[in-house]
Amino acid sequence: MADPKTDDELAGTEAPFVSHLIELRDRLIRALIAVGVVFGALCLWPGPGGLYDLLAAPLVAQLPAGATMIATNVISPFLVPLKITLMAAFLVALPVVLYQVWAFVAPGLYSHEKRMVLPLVISSTILFLAGVAFCYYFVFGQVFKFIQSFAPKSITAAPDIEAYLGFVLTMFIAFGAAFEVPVAVVVLARMGVVSIDKLKAFRGYFVVIAFIIAAVITPPDVVSQLSLAIPMCLLYELGIWSARLFIRHTVAPEEAPAAKES
Numbered sequence: 001m002a003d004p005k006t007d008d009e010l011a012g013t014e015a016p017f018v019s020h021l022i023e024l025r026d027r028l029i030r031a032l033i034a035v036g037v038v039f040g041a042l043c044l045w046p047g048p049g050g051l052y053d054l055l056a057a058p059l060v061a062q063l064p065a066g067a068t069m070i071a072t073n074v075i076s077p078f079l080v081p082l083k084i085t086l087m088a089a090f091l092v093a094l095p096v097v098l099y100q101v102w103a104f105v106a107p108g109l110y111s112h113e114k115r116m117v118l119p120l121v122i123s124s125t126i127l128f129l130a131g132v133a134f135c136y137y138f139v140f141g142q143v144f145k146f147i148q149s150f151a152p153k154s155i156t157a158a159p160d161i162e163a164y165l166g167f168v169l170t171m172f173i174a175f176g177a178a179f180e181v182p183v184a185v186v187v188l189a190r191m192g193v194v195s196i197d198k199l200k201a202f203r204g205y206f207v208v209i210a211f212i213i214a215a216v217i218t219p220p221d222v223v224s225q226l227s228l229a230i231p232m233c234l235l236y237e238l239g240i241w242s243a244r245l246f247i248r249h250t251v252a253p254e255e256a257p258a259a260k261e262s
Contacts, residue, residue: 027100034096039089048081051088055168058140062148063157070158080161098125115249124183131179132172139227146223174217178232185239186246199240206236
C-alpha cells in the first residue's frame with residue numbers, strides 16, 4: 001500500500017518535469033531549425049563545392065602547378081562537400097544554439113551563477129572559433145609549405161579529398177580545444193580545485209605538457225607542433241590573469257564576507 005506521505009512529496013512533480021522536457025524539445029527544435037536555415041543558405045551560396053574549395057585553398061596553394069586533389073571513393077565528391085557545409089552551418093549558427101542552451105539553463109541559476117556561466121559560454125565559443133581561424137589562416141599554410149619542401153621532385157602530390165577532410169577536422173578540433181586553456185584554468189580556480197599561486201607554480205610543468213600534447217596531436221613536423229604548443233603556453237598565462245578578475249566578479253553573496261576578510 002502506498003505511503004500517503006510519499007505521495008504528498010511527489011505530488012505535482014510530474015507536471016514540472018514534463019514541462020521541462022517540452023521546453024527542452026522546443027529549444028532543440030529551434031537550434032536545429034537555425035542550423036538547417038544556415039545549411040540551406042550555404043547550399044545556395046557559395047554552395048558545397050565552393051566551401052570545399054575554400055577549405056582546400058591552403059593546401060592547393062602549395063601543390064605543384066597543375067596538380068589537383070583526387071577522390072578515391074565514388075560518392076566522396078558529393079558527400080564530402082555536404083559534410084563541410086553542415087559543419088560550416090553549425091559554426092555559423094553556434095550563437096543561436098548556445099542561446100537556446102542558455103535560455104533553458106538560466107532560469108534555474110542564481111544571479112551570481114548567471115554572472116559566472118554566461119561569460120564562460122561566450123568566451124569559450126570565441127576562443128574555439130579563434131583556434132579554428134588561427135589553424136586555417138596561419139598553421140595550414142606553414143605546415144603544407146614545410147611538407148611540400150621535403151617532397152621529392154619525382155613525386156606528384158594528389159591528396160584525397162576525404163583524407164584531407166579528416167585531417168582538417170582533427171586539426172580544427174585540436175586547435176579549438178587548445179584555445180580553451182584559459183576557460184579550463186578559470187573554471188578550476190573558481191571552483192577552488194587549485195589556487196592562483198599553485199597555477200603560477202605549475203607553469204614549468206604546463207610548458208612540458210603543452211609540447212607533449214602538440215607532439216601527439218599534430219603532424220610530425222616542427223612547425224605545427226610549435227604553432228600549437230606556444231599559443232597554449234601564452235593562453236595559460238592569460239587564464240591565470242583572467243581567473244583573478246573572474247573570481248573577484250562572480251563571488252556568491254554568502255562568500256563575499258569571507259573573500260573580503262581573505
